[in-house]
Amino acid sequence: MAEEDNEDKTEGQEIINNVVEKLWQQKEEGTDKTYSFSTEEKVPDQRTEKVERKAEKQEVINEVMEKRNEKYQMLKEKDLNSNSLLTELMQQLPTIFVSGAKKCGTKTLIRFFGHHPQIIRGFMEAPFRSTGDQEKDMENYLSHLWIMWKSKGPYYDNPRKIRELRAANKDFFFMAKTANSGINKIITFIEENPDFIEADYVTDWKSKVKNIFIVCDPVHRLLSDFKHVTSVWTEKENAINRKFLGPDSSAFPFQKLTFDQMVAKYLPKVKDRSVFEKTPEVNEMFVTGHFGPPKRFFLGDDALIDSKNGIVLDGGKLKTEPWKVFQDLEKKLNLEPYFTEDLFEKREDGYYCTRIFNHTESLDCMPDSKGRTKLSAGQTAMSEETEKMLREFYKKSSEDLENTFDLKLSWNL
Ligand SMILES: Nc1ncnc2c1ncn2[C@@H]1O[C@H](COP(=O)(O)OS(=O)(=O)O)[C@@H](OP(=O)(O)O)[C@H]1O
DSSP states (O other), rough: OOOOOOOOHHHHHHHHHHHHHHHHHHHHSSSOOSOOOSSSSOOOOHHHHHHHHHHHHHHHHHHHHHHOOOHHHHHHHTTTTOOHHHHHHHGGGOEEEEOTTTTTHHHHHHHHTTTTTEEESSOOOOOOOOOOHHHHHHHHHHHHHHHHEEEEEESSSHHHHHHHHHTTTOOOEEEEEEHHHHHHHHHHHHHOOSSSSOGGGGGGHHHHHHEEEEOOHHHHHHHHHHHHHHHHHHTTTTTTGGGGGTTSSSSSSSSOOHHHHHHHHHHHHHTTTTTHHOOHHHHHHOOOOOOOHHHHSSSTTTTOOOOEEEEEEEEEHHHHHHHHHHHHHHHHHHHOOOOOGEEEEEEETTTTEEEEESSOOOOOOOOOTTTTOOTTTTTTTSOHHHHHHHHHHHHHHHHHHHHHHTTOSSSSO
């Protein structure tokens, strides 16, 4: 289960997060031992584990969605009819989806680009969860979005921003982070159920909705992903996904290996596809860097997003020249110019923060947990041999991406 950002907690989000946390705790304390740590003597059958893992995840998702739905209904009833804008926002889909490869800076993009005066930003992830009941899943997704659209934080006030933009007659976007698998389900659902959302915007929503897909150096991305799955359980005691990432995780069975050892062990298995059956999560970790979705989603006969609305964005540049990334996006989205270099300031660890005007907090920075791949003095990220093997593994797909989308990517091919 994806972690949600802890920034800017609103009442609604807090209640919902508490429900999720409680459910996970109950599961941990219960008798179900699917995830109990295996011992050397009793090695479980990995294929059975995979099925059990999937089944348990689904069971938890269903339970969480059920509880969330109750809370959403309660919150919605409170606001229903009391305020026409808040009621209207209950039906609002994103008009920009941000998706992309994990660890490529999606959260940074959402958070910083959300400062643009024409962007209404979802402040947490907006996963589309499937329980099997499509209408309910869509209701839940819309309710989750609603919590984001109506939120106010220490330096932003979405409803006020929307009212002001409307009064000034300006175009604006609702931006949320949802994975492409979810976007796929949402678009298909809206096509099949055109009357489900009763709002004018929905008639040409599909032809207008944008998708920013973030990519980055696949070798660095793999390292960052590795650091995440091998460290999050020690960093965050209450992390929702601690179970899947524990010291004897069966999903990522390399918690005690170095990055070099992990690559030496698993890259050959990824290449000959023998890893796929036993540990699909590890396979996914490697192949994410092949960046197939933009081609599938934006081009070809089965494209879901109109090619003029699909934007492939190099997340590596968010670390070095974020203002250029945002200026480029402003042009592509036809927004008024807002971002300049002086809006950004480097913090001590080298990552940029963005300036906020007229507030006690003058800078908006990503939480410290971002930047796991920073190294302390004397540390090397990976051996030259590992880097060479990985560059070779990713070379062709990166070249393909450059040629297909006419890009100049920031990493060495
Ligand atoms: N300004 C700023 N501050 C902090 N972090 C920044 C910034 N710009 C880009 N990045 C990079 O974003 C990487 C994390 O990407 P994601 O947010 O997509 O990760 S996640 O998949 O949602 O966990 C994160 O990767 P790691 O360094 O490996 O943690 C950062 O390199």
